[in-house]
Structure formats: structure tokens, C-alpha cells
Amino acid sequence: MATADKSNLFSNLFRYIGNSGGSIASITMLAIGILALLGLVGGFILHSRVNKLELLHSKLDKFETDLALAKADIDSTNERLISLQREVSQIRQDQSSAAGTITRLDNRLSTMAEPTSPQNNVLQITAVEAKLIREFLMKIDAFKPRVEAGHKVGDTILEDQLLDFSVVLTQGVPKLKNTSYTIDKNGSVIIVSENRIVAILDFVNVSR
Numbered sequence: 001m002a003t004a005d006k007s008n009l010f011s012n013l014f015r016y017i018g019n020s021g022g023s024i025a026s027i028t029m030l031a032i033g034i035l036a037l038l039g040l041v042g043g044f045i046l047h048s049r050v051n052k053l054e055l056l057h058s059k060l061d062k063f064e065t066d067l068a069l070a071k072a073d074i075d076s077t078n079e080r081l082i083s084l085q086r087e088v089s090q091i092r093q094d095q096s097s098a099a100g101t102i103t104r105l106d107n108r109l110s111t112m113a114e115p116t117s118p119q120n121n122v123l124q125i126t127a128v129e130a131k132l133i134r135e136f137l138m139k140i141d142a143f144k145p146r147v148e149a150g151h152k153v154g155d156t157i158l159e160d161q162l163l164d165f166s167v168v169l170t171q172g173v174p175k176l177k178n179t180s181y182t183i184d185k186n187g188s189v190i191i192v193s194e195n196r197i198v199a200i201l202d203f204v205n206v207s208r
Contacts, residue, residue, distance in 0.1 A: 121153055121191075121198065121199035121200065122153055122154075122198040122199065123175060123179070123191060123193070123198040123199040124199075125173075125175075125191075125199055125201060129173045129175070130201050130203075132169070132172050132173055133169065133173060133176075133189060133201065134189070134201070134203055136166070136168070136169045136172075137183075137189065140166070142163070142183065143183055143187055144183060145183050145184060145185040145187075146161050146163075146182045146183055146184075147161050147182050147183070147184050147185075147190065148184060148185060149184045149185045149186040149188070150184075151184060151190060151197055151200065152197065152200075153197050153198065153199065153200060154196060154197060155196070155197050156195050156196055156197075157182055157190065157192050157195060157196075157197060158195075159195065161182050162180040162181065162182050162192055162195075163180060163181055163182060164180050165179065165180065165181060176191070178193065179191050179192060179193045179198065180192050180193075186202070187203055188200050188201060188202045188203065189201040189203070
């Protein structure tokens, strides 16, 4: 728009100079007017360019700010990742330590589950069978003393002091069929057949 006005102005000025014969005063005034107009046009163009530069500078500032925020987020994320990696490592160490502890306890329980003197029993019970008997009786909370301690293989136990083994247990340990049992005050399992003791399973530190 400004370029079109400028072109029309020059055309009118040259037409005026050609028509009027061009006095010096008129030409001088016309030149001043042209210079003034050029100054206005130049100022407008300069102002427009300054505005564009300011807008560009503002966008650049915003970009730098966004970039700084993004860098801060990345740093924060990296710190969280490092922290999570440390926690995972600690958890794995704890799991490894717990697994070792469980293994030691299992080994200790296996040792505790073995009867102390199976060689004296008439009815021979293996360590595996003894462990099955112990675990089953503990599961049903059967380790409640019913007789005094100190009995030996071959001794007689009264009928009212005896309990029958569960069918579930006798299926796992068939040699317990046609037998019964009782518990003495030491926590030993006394196995009885026809009212006579045929095996005593002494368990160390059995929970009662």
C-alpha cells in the first residue's frame, strides 16, 4: 500500500514539474516534501522490522526457557532412575539374603525332624516318614501331651490314652495302618500296636 502511494506521488510530482515549468521554490518545497515522505516510509519500514526482531527475540527467549525446563526435567528423571536402580539392587540383595536364611532354616528343620533313636524301634520309621508324621501332627495341632515321659519300646499304653492316625496320614505312611499313637510330655510321638509301644519318635524342639 505504501509502495503504491509512493509511486503515485512521484508520478504526480513529475507531472506537476512538467506542467508548471518548475520554479526553484516549488521544486525545493517539492523536494522537501519528498524527503519527508521518504522519511515517514523509511520509519514505518524500520518500525516494522524492529517489531519483527523483538518478536523473534521473544520467541528465542521462550525457546531458551523451554529448553532449560526440559533439561531440568531430564536431570530429574535421571536422578529418579538412578534412585530406582539402587532400590532394585537393594531388593535383590535382600531377596538373596532371605533365600539363604530360608535354606538354612529348612536344613535345620530337617535335622530337627529326624528321630534321635530309631534303631531301638520295633517298627522302623525312616527320616522321611518321621518328617511326614511330624508335619501332619503339627498341622492338626496334635502335639498335646497325653502320657508321662520315660516310656520305652515294649511298654504298655492304656487304650484311653491313644489316638488313631488319620487315614490321610496312613495313605502317605502305609506302615502306620493298624497302629495308634500318643504324645508324651517331651513331645515324642509314641506309636502303639495292640497296646504295646512299637516305636518312639523323639523330635528335638518340637513346638507344642
